[in-house]
Each structure stands twice: as structure tokens, then as C-alpha cells.
Amino acid sequence: MDIRSIIDIGGGFEVIVTWLRNNMGWLFSIISDGVNGMLGISRWVLQTPPTFVMIGIFTAIAWFVASKGVGVFTFLGFGLIWYMGLWTLTMSTLALVFSSVVIALVLGVPLGIWGAKSDKVWNVMRPTLDFMQTLPAFVYLIPAVLFFRLGPVPGVIATLVFALPPAVRLTNLGIRQVPKEIKEAALSFGCTNRQMLLKAELPVALPTIMAGINQTIMLALSMVVIAGMIGAGGLGNEVLRGITQLRIDVGFEGGIAIVILAIFLDRVTQALGTASQKRTGG
Amino acid sequence: MALIQVNDLYKIFGPNPKRAIPMIKKGISKGEILKKTGCTIAINGATFAIERKETFVVMGLSGSGKSTFIRCLNRLIEPTAGEILIDGEDVMKMGAEKLREVRRYKMSMVFQNFGLLPHRNVVGNVEFGLEISNMDKEERRKKALDAIKLVGLEGFEQSLTSELSGGMQQRVGLARALANDPEILLMDEAFSALDPLIRTQMQDELLELQARLHKTIVFITHDLDEALKLGDRIAILGPDGRVRQIGTPEEILSQPADEYVKRFVQNVDRTRVITAATVGGHATTITYPSEGLKAAIRAMERSQISSVFVTDVDRHLKGIVTIDDAVALQKTGEKDLAVIIKNDVYTTSPSTPISDLLATAIATGYPIAMIDENGHFQGAVSRAAIIAEVNKGYEGSETEMPQTLSDLQDALNDTVQGALQDGE
Ligand SMILES: Nc1ncnc2c1ncn2[C@@H]1O[C@H](COP(=O)(O)OP(=O)(O)O)[C@@H](O)[C@H]1O
Ligand SMILES: [Mg+2]
Numbered sequence: 001m002d003i004r005s006i007i008d009i010g011g012g013f014e015v016i017v018t019w020l021r022n023n024m025g026w027l028f029s030i031i032s033d034g035v036n037g038m039l040g041i042s043r044w045v046l047q048t049p050p051t052f053v054m055i056g057i058f059t060a061i062a063w064f065v066a067s068k069g070v071g072v073f074t075f076l077g078f079g080l081i082w083y084m085g086l087w088t089l090t091m092s093t094l095a096l097v098f099s100s101v102v103i104a105l106v107l108g109v110p111l112g113i114w115g116a117k118s119d120k121v122w123n124v125m126r127p128t129l130d131f132m133q134t135l136p137a138f139v140y141l142i143p144a145v146l147f148f149r150l151g152p153v154p155g156v157i158a159t160l161v162f163a164l165p166p167a168v169r170l171t172n173l174g175i176r177q178v179p180k181e182i183k184e185a186a187l188s189f190g191c192t193n194r195q196m197l198l199k200a201e202l203p204v205a206l207p208t209i210m211a212g213i214n215q216t217i218m219l220a221l222s223m224v225v226i227a228g229m230i231g232a233g234g235l236g237n238e239v240l241r242g243i244t245q246l247r248i249d250v251g252f253e254g255g256i257a258i259v260i261l262a263i264f265l266d267r268v269t270q271a272l273g274t275a276s277q278k279r280t281g282g
Numbered sequence: 283m284a285l286i287q288v289n290d291l292y293k294i295f296g297p298n299p300k301r302a303i304p305m306i307k308k309g310i311s312k313g314e315i316l317k318k319t320g321c322t323i324a325i326n327g328a329t330f331a332i333e334r335k336e337t338f339v340v341m342g343l344s345g346s347g348k349s350t351f352i353r354c355l356n357r358l359i360e361p362t363a364g365e366i367l368i369d370g371e372d373v374m375k376m377g378a379e380k381l382r383e384v385r386r387y388k389m390s391m392v393f394q395n396f397g398l399l400p401h402r403n404v405v406g407n408v409e410f411g412l413e414i415s416n417m418d419k420e421e422r423r424k425k426a427l428d429a430i431k432l433v434g435l436e437g438f439e440q441s442l443t444s445e446l447s448g449g450m451q452q453r454v455g456l457a458r459a460l461a462n463d464p465e466i467l468l469m470d471e472a473f474s475a476l477d478p479l480i481r482t483q484m485q486d487e488l489l490e491l492q493a494r495l496h497k498t499i500v501f502i503t504h505d506l507d508e509a510l511k512l513g514d515r516i517a518i519l520g521p522d523g524r525v526r527q528i529g530t531p532e533e534i535l536s537q538p539a540d541e542y543v544k545r546f547v548q549n550v551d552r553t554r555v556i557t558a559a560t561v562g563g564h565a566t567t568i569t570y571p572s573e574g575l576k577a578a579i580r581a582m583e584r585s586q587i588s589s590v591f592v593t594d595v596d597r598h599l600k601g602i603v604t605i606d607d608a609v610a611l612q613k614t615g616e617k618d619l620a621v622i623i624k625n626d627v628y629t630t631s632p633s634t635p636i637s638d639l640l641a642t643a644i645a646t647g648y649p650i651a652m653i654d655e656n657g658h659f660q661g662a663v664s665r666a667a668i669i670a671e672v673n674k675g676y677e678g679s680e681t682e683m684p685q686t687l688s689d690l691q692d693a694l695n696d697t698v699q700g701a702l703q704d705g706e
Contacts, residue, residue: 184358185397188468189411189458190386199414203401276401278442 017143028147035099035153042095051087055079062264066271070264077260086235086257093234094261096152096227097220100159104167104216107160109209112171113197122172129165137162137226145230155223155232163219170212174205210273217269221262235261283370284331285466285498286355291328291364293350296321299362312522324350325361326523337492337499341509342519348502351519352470355500356385368466386415389466390459394474396451398443398458405430405439408457415462422461429461432491449480456488460495467499474503485511506546510535510555518543531555551637553672558639558652559632561671562663565649567591570600575611575619578603589648591659592623599659601625602648629653632660636668643668 055078063071115122144154186200228236235254242251294302302321312323324347332338353359366373398407412422433453473481509516510531517528527539538544566585568577570592581590582605592600601623632652649662
């Protein structure tokens with residue numbers, strides 16, 4: 001007898017996925033509606049204003065948050081994207097990244113706090129996060145499509161699986177790294193648990209959490225092409241078109257737009273992280 | 283009633299710590315209990331009372347349980363057994379709400395490594411405690427600025443704490459603790475992380491602040507000199523977490539309770555701690571003008587001394603009369619003392635350490651008069667008493683006492699003789 005037939009691991013996952021699909025459809029449609037709503041709003045905000053206004057806004061953000069250099073880069077880079085005719089696709093990708101990141105933070109930061117407060121919780125969370133980050137993306141694309149059908153929603157979900165872990169991990173790390181004397185000081189002045197979290201732990205951990213946010217954004221961007229495979233659209237689609245039609249020009253143009261977007265997002269979030277280390281006042 | 287009364291307090295770290303208490307009481311050693319139960323004994327049956335407005339120093343080497351003890355007072359660490367009464371209320375029985383109240387309004391803590399919030403500037407840090415107790419913005423800002431003034435940080439209100447030196451950072455810590463005007467200040471090795479010079483300066487400033495504010499201060503240190511300087515009373519913790527002695531600095535130095543304390547204090551410069559009042563004492567006086575020359579001579583003869591202090595009826599010092607002058611005056615037939623009362627006698631306060639008196643004692647021929655803050659004569663310190671006390675410190679120590687030249691020559695002769703004999 002084949003020893004592997006005793007426990008059918010792959011079959012087990014299949015049973016679970018099928019069961020979820022048959023019984024939890026209502027949950028998936030709620031999630032789907034929510035994600036779609038977010039994507040819609042993000043896209044509307046990013047695509048409604050005229051292109052030159054948006055380029056101005058991005059340039060201003062880069063200039064004031066990061067540096068003049070990043071500002072100049074952003075102006076030229078986003079100008080190039082417009083010149084290549086990829087503006088709408090880029091904004092669509094940005095909307096996808098933005099929605100994924102917002103959801104990742106809304107879930108990830110509280111999960112990270114919870115993990116930091118309890119070793120038991122963290123002992124379960126940690127291997128789960130490892131699993132999420134190392135499982136090849138193509139593997140969870142299938143159930144994502146089964147649950148949410150083709151389109152940007154499974155793209156967001158697949159991106160979440162990959163990009164959520166650093167938000168959780170670095171929030172956990174940041175809170176655990178708050179020096180013991182700071183926590184003792186806060187307690188010794190009569191903090192409640194809530195005050196401790198909001199007035200001591202989170203602000204002290206903020207630079208680390210910002211590093212997590214930066215990583216989450218970068219990982220979300222790196223999923224753009226894979227998400228394109230299940231119909232997420234945007235620049236991912238463009239790169240895929242380059243691959244499937246062996247169009248070097250199309251592939252490169254899409255790729256360059258992704259790189260420009262990545263550099264812009266990275267520099268701006270890093271600058272926010274640095275600024276969070278130098279805050280003053282109450 | 284004492285402000286803080288600690289009764290039979292234990293803190294034992296480890297699994298199921300209560301079972302270690304009977305073992306401690308049986309006299310099993312700390313090391314053995316650790317081996318048998320995995321429990322570390324940090325505080326071993328401490329009992330003492332801390333009075334209102336005193337500076338109570340807890341001193342011990344690293345690992346003797348000082349930090350644990352001070353954290354038991356505000357329950358940053360849960361004691362294992364015992365009682366901690368503050369104003370008669372048992373801290374250990376308080377619920378969360380009541381405990382928070384005590385932490386907010388009754389006592390504040392200053393930490394060794396400051397424990398400041400890096401994302402806040404100086405004034406933001408100082409008002410932290412007030413913010414926690416939900417005081418409104420304007421009022422807490424005002425109080426924070428007052429506290430900043432108190433510790434001499436004016437001008438640095440908007441600075442980031444990371445830009446400040448260690449001494450300045452600890453001033454922020456102190457201001458934060460003082461801002462909510464607590465009755466009790468808990469200071470855990472507050473100056474231990476500072477350079478020696480800054481440290482001395484901070485000690486002086488704390489003494490000055492305390493003279494103005496009259497807080498009850500529980501001060502932790504591993505440095506005996508610091509303990510002696512700051513403490514009204516000192517508790518010495520042994521390495522076993524047991525309190526070895528509680529007393530004033532002078533008591534600790536002059537009557538160490540056991541060998542452990544004795545070894546601790548033997549390297550201290552005792553002359554900085556022992557005061558004039560300890561080595562000095564009663565001095566013979568006559569009252570002028572109700573007593574005259576005869577009384578002075580009789581007093582000196584009776585006490586076998588060569589000079590006598592003269593005071594008025596209110597015990598204000600008028601001067602000193604020597605036996606030589608008195609006898610000379612008697613020969614002239616004069617009866618009024620006034621002409622021979624000398625006022626070049628040195629005076630000191632009873633609390634002056636004898637290190638400050640040594641130079642004077644050697645220079646002057648008379649005893650040094652002690653005068654209290656109201657100007658009343660309180661007795662005198664003789665030069666012999668001061669020199670004897672200074673010498674006591676050297677007893678049994680390695681320090682080489684000076685020898686006379688003749689002793690040296692004798693010793694040299696002996697060795698030369700010895701060498702000659704060996705050579706034969
Ligand atoms: N959280 C803890 N868990 C276990 N042992 C501890 C803990 N905190 C302190 N101890 C032990 O208790 C003893 C006293 O420590 P502590 O109060 O920090 O001493 P001190 O402040 O005098 O240096 C030490 O032996 C230390 O190892
Ligand atoms: Mg300590």
C-alpha cells in the first residue's frame with residue numbers, strides 16, 4: 001500500500017477550499033464588496049483629476065516629505081510615465097497597492113500589537129506568517145480566484161497574503177523593543193493599559209512600524225505582475241502582455257513605470273519613518 | 283505614624299514562590315533554595331518605617347534587591363508576601379483603580395536610565411504624568427514649566443531629550459516626577475549612570491531641592507558615599523536580600539551592626555560624616571556678668587582645664603578666658619573679667635563634619651565652640667577629640683602613619699646591625 005495514501009495532504013486542502021466555497025460564499029461576497037468599494041474610491045481619487053495636477057501633487061509630496069532630489073525625480077519619472085501613455089494603468093496599479101496596503105495595516109498593526117502582548121499568540125502567529133510569506137504566490141492564486149473570481153479583488157487578496165506579514169512582524173518587534181524603563185516609567189505615573197499603548201508603546205515603536213509599512217508597500221508592488229495574471233489589471237497586465245506577446249518594448253515600458261512608482265513610494269515612506277524618529281511635542 | 287511602613291516584606295522570583303518562604307525561615311541559604319526550587323530571593327523579610335519628609339536611602343551591592351524593593355512600593359513588581367502601608371493603607375491590597383490613583387498623585391519615580399520618551403521634547407516629557415491623570419492642557423503645561431524651572435532646565439523646554447547630556451536628561455526625569463507634586467519620590471539609582479562630577483552636582487541639587495520641598499524621598503544607591511551624603515537614614519541590604527542595618531549615617535559608621543556592614547564602611551572617609559556634635563560635647567562655661575574672675579578660676583581648677591567659655595544668661599557666647607590671663611588679672615587685683623575675655627575663639631555649627639574642622643583644630647590653641655542656628659552655645663570640640671577621631675579611621679588600615687626621624691634611624695641601625703651579624 002502506498003503510505004502516502006493514508007493522509008492525503010493536497011486532497012485535504014482541496015476539501016477545505018471546496019467546503020469554504022460552498023458554505024462561506026456570503027462571507028466572500030461581503031469581503032469582495034468591501035475590497036471593490038475601496039478600489040473604486042482609490043481609483044476615483046487617483047484618476048479623476050487631470051494628469052498634470054496629479055503629477056504636481058506627487059512631486060510636491062516627494063519634495064516636501066522626502067527631499068528636493070526625490071521631488072525632481074518624481075516630476076521627471078511621472079512625466080515619463082505619462083509620456084509612455086501608461087498614466088491610467090499606473091494609477092490603477094497605485095489604487096490596487098494603496099487598497100492592499102491600507103487593508104494590510106488595518107489588520108496587521110492590531111495583530112502585531114496582540115502578538116507583542118502575548119507570547120502564546122505570537123508562537124502561533126509567527127509560523128503562520130512564515131507560511132504566508134514563503135508559500136509560492138501561484139499556489140494561493142487558485143483558491144483566491146475560486147473564492148473571488150477573476151479581477152482586482154483576488155489580486156488584492158493575494159497581495160495581502162504576501163504583504164501583510166512585515167506589517168505584523170515589525171509592529172510586534174517595535175512594541176517588544178520598547179525599553180523596559182520606558183514602560184515602567186509610564187506605569188509608575190499611573191497609566192491605564194490603553195494610555196500605555198497609545199502614549200508610550202506605539203509612539204516609541206512608530207519608527208519600526210514605519211519600516212514595516214515601507215516593506216509592506218514594496219512587497220505589494222512586487223505582487224503587481226502576479227496579480228495581473230488573475231485579472232487585476234494595471235501595469236501588471238502590461239508586463240504580462242509583453243511576456244505573452246514577446247513584446248520587449250511593452251514589457252520594458254510597463255516595468256519602468258513600476259520601478260518609478262516603487263522608488264517614489266519607497267523614498268516617501270522612508271522619509272516618513274525618519275521623521276517619526278524626530279518628533280517633538282506632546 | 284510613619285508615612286511608609288514595610289512589614290516583613292518578601293519578594294521571590296520564580297515558579298510558585300510562596301513555597302520558598304518556609305525554607306527561608308528555616309535558614310536554608312539563598313543558593314540552596316535556588317537549586318532546589320528555582321526561586322531567586324530578592325527581598326528577604328524586610329521591615330522598616332520611612333518617616334515623613336526624610337530621605338531614606340537603601341544601599342546595597344548590585345543584585346541585593348534594591349530595584350526590586352523600590353518597585354514593590356508602587357507595585358511595578360508584585361511583592362510575594364508582607365505588608366506595605368502608606369498612610370496606613372496597604373498598597374498590596376489595592377485594586378487597579380486605587381493603585382493608579384496612588385501612582386498618579388502620591389508617588390513618582392525617577393529611573394536610573396531616565397526612562398524618557400524619545401518622541402517627546404523636554405516639556406512634553408515633564409507633563410507626561412499630568413497628562414496621564416487627565417489634567418487639562420493649559421494647567422499641565424503651566425505645572426510642567428514650573429517643574430522645569432525647579433530643576434534648572436529653563437531654556438531647554440523645546441529641546442529633544444536625546445540632544446541633552448545625561449545630567450540634563452535626569453533633570454528632565456526629576457522634573458517629570460516633581461511635576462505632579464507627589465508626597466513621595468522614589469529614586470532608583472537616579473545618579474548612578476552619570477559622570478562623577480555631574481553626579482556630585484546632582485546630589486547637591488537634590489539636597490537643595492529637598493531643603494525647599496520637603497518630600498519623602500526613597501533613594502536607592504550602590505554607592506556608600508552617596509548614601510552617607512544624601513540619607514537622613516540608611517538601610518543597608520546584604521547580598522542575601524536581608525536588611526543588615528538601619529540608621530543615620532553616623533550610626534552606620536560609628537556602630538556597624540555586623541561584619542558585613544563593617545567591611546562596607548571601612549573605606550569611607552569618616553571625617554566627612556562624623557560631625558562636630560559627635561566628637562564634641564559639654565564644655566565648662568561661666569555666665570558673665572553674673573559670675574566673675576573667681577568663678578572662672580574655680581571652674582578651670584575643678585575641671586582641670588586651661589580655658590573656660592564665657593556666655594551671657596541667654597547662652598550667647600561672649601568669648602573665652604584662659605587660666606594664664608585669669609591668674610595674671612588676679613595679681614593686679616582687678617575683678618571684672620571683661621578685659622581678658624578673648625573673642626578670637628573659633629566657632630562652628632554642630633553639624634559640621636570634622637574634616638572641615640581639622641585645619642582649624644591644628645591651628646588654634648582653644649577648643650572650637652559649637653553654636654547652633656539660634657546662636658546658642660552648644661558645647662565645644664577639643665582639638666584632641668578631632669585628631670583622635672581622624673586617627674581612628676586609620677586603625678588597622680594599610681595606610682602608613684608618619685614616623686619620627688629617630689624611629690627611622692633606629693630601624694635603619696637595626697637592619698644594618700642584622701646585616702653585619704649575618705655577614706659574620
Ligand atoms: N524579573 C526577574 N526575574 C528573576 N529574577 C530577578 C528578576 N528581577 C530581579 N531578579 C533577581 O533578583 C535579585 C535582585 O535584583 P535587583 O532588585 O535588580 O537588585 P539590585 O537593584 O540591587 O541590583 C537579583 O538576584 C536578580 O537576579
Ligand atoms: Mg538596580
